[in-house]
Amino acid sequence: xxxxxxAPETVHVxxxxxxxxxxxxxxxxxxxxxAALGHPRxxxxxxxxxxVDCGYCDKxxxxxxxxxxxDTGKPGH
Ligand SMILES: [Zn+2]
Numbered sequence: 001x002x003x004x005x006x007a008p009e010t011v012h013v014x015x016x017x018x019x020x021x022x023x024x025x026x027x028x029x030x031x032x033x034x035a036a037l038g039h040p041r042x043x044x045x046x047x048x049x050x051x052v053d054c055g056y057c058d059k060x061x062x063x064x065x066x067x068x069x070x071d072t073g074k075p076g077h
Contacts, residue, residue, distance in 0.1 A: 009057075012064040016046045022057040 022038035039056040046052045051062040
């Protein structure tokens with residue numbers, strides 16, 4: 001597959017629920033302050049296609065590996 005040129009950035013994630021604030025990184029801390037260059041933090045949910053695009057910065061979040069069929073909580077480590 002080829003990556004569309006319209007996708008400025010692709011981020012591989014391990015969870016179906018991701019948060020994006022345009023700061024160029026995935027943040028999950030409650031005390032995190034949004035960067036000046038970002039956008040309001042939004043939560044996105046990856047659907048059956050295996051990816052989701054942020055409506056603000058067009059960043060694409062792609063599930064890394066096989067999308068989990070069942071929500072088993074935290075990945076084992
Ligand atoms: Zn974004």
